[in-house]
Amino acid sequence: MKKYFRVWWRIAVASLLTQFSTWLSSVGYLLGKLIRLFFFFIFIVAIFQHTKSLKGYSLAQTVLFFLTFNLVDIVAQLFFRGIYAARRIVMEGDLDFFLVQPASPLFRMACGTVDFLDFFTLIPVLALVGMTFSHLPEYLNFFSLFFYVLLVLNGILIALAIHVAVAAMAVWTQELENTIWIYRDLMTLGRFPIDIYSSAVRWVLTLAIPIAVMTSFPAQAFLGKLSLGWILFSFGLSIAMISLSLGLWNKALKEYTSVSS
Amino acid sequence: MKKYFYVFSLSLQQAMQHRASLLMDRVRSVALLLSLYFLWSALMQNQDSFLGYSRTQMLSYVLCMNLLRAFVLSTHAWDMVGEISSGRISSYLLRPIRYFGFCLARDFSQKVVFLGSALLEVFLLLWCLRATVYFPGSWRSVFFFFVAVWGAFFMYFFLAFLVSSLAFWTSESAGPLFCFELLLQFTAGVFFPLDVLPPYVQGWLHVLPFPYLIYFPLSIYLEKLPLSSILHGFMMQGVWMVILGWVAAGVWRKGLRVYMAEGG
Numbered sequence: 086m087k088k089y090f091r092v093w094w095r096i097a098v099a100s101l102l103t104q105f106s107t108w109l110s111s112v113g114y115l116l117g118k119l120i121r122l123f124f125f126f127i128f129i130v131a132i133f134q135h136t137k138s139l140k141g142y143s144l145a146q147t148v149l150f151f152l153t154f155n156l157v158d159i160v161a162q163l164f165f166r167g168i169y170a171a172r173r174i175v176m177e178g179d180l181d182f183f184l185v186q187p188a189s190p191l192f193r194m195a196c197g198t199v200d201f202l203d204f205f206t207l208i209p210v211l212a213l214v215g216m217t218f219s220h221l222p223e224y225l226n227f228f229s230l231f232f233y234v235l236l237v238l239n240g241i242l243i244a245l246a247i248h249v250a251v252a253a254m255a256v257w258t259q260e261l262e263n264t265i266w267i268y269r270d271l272m273t274l275g276r277f278p279i280d281i282y283s284s285a286v287r288w289v290l291t292l293a294i295p296i297a298v299m300t301s302f303p304a305q306a307f308l309g310k311l312s313l314g315w316i317l318f319s320f321g322l323s324i325a326m327i328s329l330s331l332g333l334w335n336k337a338l339k340e341y342t343s344v345s346s
Numbered sequence: 347m348k349k350y351f352y353v354f355s356l357s358l359q360q361a362m363q364h365r366a367s368l369l370m371d372r373v374r375s376v377a378l379l380l381s382l383y384f385l386w387s388a389l390m391q392n393q394d395s396f397l398g399y400s401r402t403q404m405l406s407y408v409l410c411m412n413l414l415r416a417f418v419l420s421t422h423a424w425d426m427v428g429e430i431s432s433g434r435i436s437s438y439l440l441r442p443i444r445y446f447g448f449c450l451a452r453d454f455s456q457k458v459v460f461l462g463s464a465l466l467e468v469f470l471l472l473w474c475l476r477a478t479v480y481f482p483g484s485w486r487s488v489f490f491f492f493v494a495v496w497g498a499f500f501m502y503f504f505l506a507f508l509v510s511s512l513a514f515w516t517s518e519s520a521g522p523l524f525c526f527e528l529l530l531q532f533t534a535g536v537f538f539p540l541d542v543l544p545p546y547v548q549g550w551l552h553v554l555p556f557p558y559l560i561y562f563p564l565s566i567y568l569e570k571l572p573l574s575s576i577l578h579g580f581m582m583q584g585v586w587m588v589i590l591g592w593v594a595a596g597v598w599r600k601g602l603r604v605y606m607a608e609g610g
Contacts, residue, residue: 113521117528124532131542132389135397140388270374274381281388283475286380 092188097199104201111202118206125151125276126213140280145220146308150278152217154300155210156237158272159203161244167197168248169265171255180256181343191334194252195245224308232316233307239323240299246326253330253337275300298322349443350451357422357455372463375412379467382408382537383475397541403568406480407539409468410567414560415536416464418498420456422449423506427523430513436607446507446598453503480568487569490576494563497583502559504590505530511594514601535561555586 104111129151133144142150167174174180174194183190218225251265271294279287279301290297298319305311361368386408390401399407426449429435438445472479482488509526512519531537533556540548540561551557562579565571571579 107518107521109516110518110521113518113523113525115521117521117525120525120528120532124528124537128538128542131544132538134544135542136389136393139385140391266370267373270370270377273377276381277385281384282380283384286384 089188089192092192093196093199096196097201100199101201115202115205118202119209122155122206122209140278142278142280145217146304147278149214149217149221149307150301150304151276152210152214153237153304154272154275156207156214157240157244157275157299157303159207159210160241161248163200163203163207165195165245165248166200166203167193167195168252170197171252171265172259175255175259178343180341190338191249191252195248221308229307229309232311233303236303236306236316236319239319240303242323243295243299243326246323246330249327249330249334253333256334256341257337272296272300278304295322295326350447353443353448353451354455357452358458361456361459368459368463371460372467375415375464376467378537379408379412379471382411383471397539398570399539399541399568400480402478402480403570404539405477407564407568409471409477409479410564411536411560412468413461413464414495414498414563416460417457418495418502418559418563419531419534419536420453420460421502421506422452422456423510424520424523425452426507426510427513427519430510430601430605431517431519431608433607435605439602446595449507450503453506457499482567482569484569487566490580491563491567494558494566494579494583497580497587498559498563501555501583501587501590504587504594505555508590508594508597511597511601514605530556530559533557534559535564539564552582555582555590558583558586 126148129147130144132139133147137143139147171194174183174197180190180194183193186193218230247268248265251268254264274282274286274290275296279290279297282290287297302311302315302319306316383405386396386404390396390404394400396404426435429438435445438448471477482491509523510519512522533540533551533554535557540551540557543551558579562583566576566579
């Protein structure tokens with residue numbers, strides 16, 4: 086574990102230095118991310134100037150859903166950014182290089198890049214989550230907070246499972262470079278409470294592509310609107326998805342016959 | 347003119363060749379379309395109107411926004427950045443073709459493909475959700491709408507060309523371009539009608555060119571503007587088109603002077 090932390094730290098420092106060396110581009114990306122966060126936040130606040138609730142949720146509750154979506158999404162991007170280059174890593178022969186190193190090739194691929202711009206975006210999101218909690222004192226207690234944190238971590242675990250599955254498919258097929266972007270785009274459906282969607286879409290977003298489990302369930306648990314059955318289902322789902330994706334990864338590695346180098 | 351038609355035709359074939367990239371771009375649009383459609387449906391569930399929009403008008407705003415976004419805001423500007431940074435643009439400069447016209451023809455091909463795809467998405471959504479669309483009551487509104495869309499088309503082309511030309515001075519223009527695109531989409535009315543914002547913010551935004559790209563044509567389509575506001579909007583589009591076209595051409599000329607064909 087200590088070895089992996091040291092490797093991750095080295096990679097993180099190198100990534101940070103790279104981002105500093107291209108400071109203009111990095112500032113542009115960071116500003117873009119902050120603008121997106123700021124404008125959506127303003128949008129939610131603005132629509133609540135004209136309505137009292139959104140599917141029964143107040144302004145603070147809707148903001149909590151939006152921030153939870155950002156929290157899961159940003160943390161996943163911060164730590165698993167390397168998967169975005171999965172196909173390139175395979176095609177350019179870097180995977181061969183990872184395979185002979187004394188570290189898990191999956192770890193090297195997933196954590197090969199640490200996007201510190203997401204770290205800087207995470208700070209205002211965490212601050213806003215804290216402020217939102219203070220606007221919902223009637224829900225704030227040890228258990229609601231405990232389940233919220235647990236389900237956010239569970240959401241990040243599901244995100245990891247999806248990233249691992251994408252990496253496995255990239256190794257297996259040497260194609261599908263766009264798969265991770267499709268996931269990212271579908272993930273934006275979790276920006277608002279899942280209750281706004283029709284029952285068919287809700288079903289898909291809970292069971293088929295579990296975006297609701299990742300982004301809406303933590304906020305629903307905090308607000309006391311998620312039954313124990315669904316909480317247990319979330320944990321079961323993440324365990325199943327992690328097992329499945331790791332199985333897929335191992336199978337992909339067995340099938341891998343070296344592409345380049 | 348014929349050679350620009352060939353550029354258009356070749357770019358069209360190229361866009362159809364890269365089907366995975368096309369699919370990815372459209373998944374993004376469909377995700378946005380679905381989330382906004384259901385958000386506004388939920389907001390208008392218990393009320394007949396919101397911010398002066400009837401339910402049909404608001405949902406039509408979202409659906410038509412998808413079409414306008416595909417037609418107005420699709421561009422090959424990122425390719426131009428890559429061509430300048432890598433020096434590939436040298437080969438275009440040596441050809442008997444104007445790069446400006448080349449980009450226009452290339453952009454137009456992408457717009458045709460994206461618009462075709464967006465039309466399909468909207469029809470599918472309409473069919474699945476049994477939704478109704480608002481149609482303008484007069485042909486005058488339809489005519490003004492199409493004029494505004496073409497105005498927006500050229501405004502955005504000049505804007506994208508101008509921002510992409512930054513690549514002549516720095517190889518790091520990808521970040522600023524990303525930031526610019528997001529800012530533009532929010533202030534153009536892609537994510538929400540600008541009426542949602544407080545009046546003083548709307549006042550500031552209407553001095554900028556962005557609301558005339560999406561929000562203005564859609565407001566004409568939904569017949570929310572009186573004739574005087576429509577004419578004022580056309581005047582603003584015209585003024586911005588001239589300014590942006592003039593600045594883009596000037597920056598391009600200056601850029602060519604500092605261009606050193608690095609890597610070319």
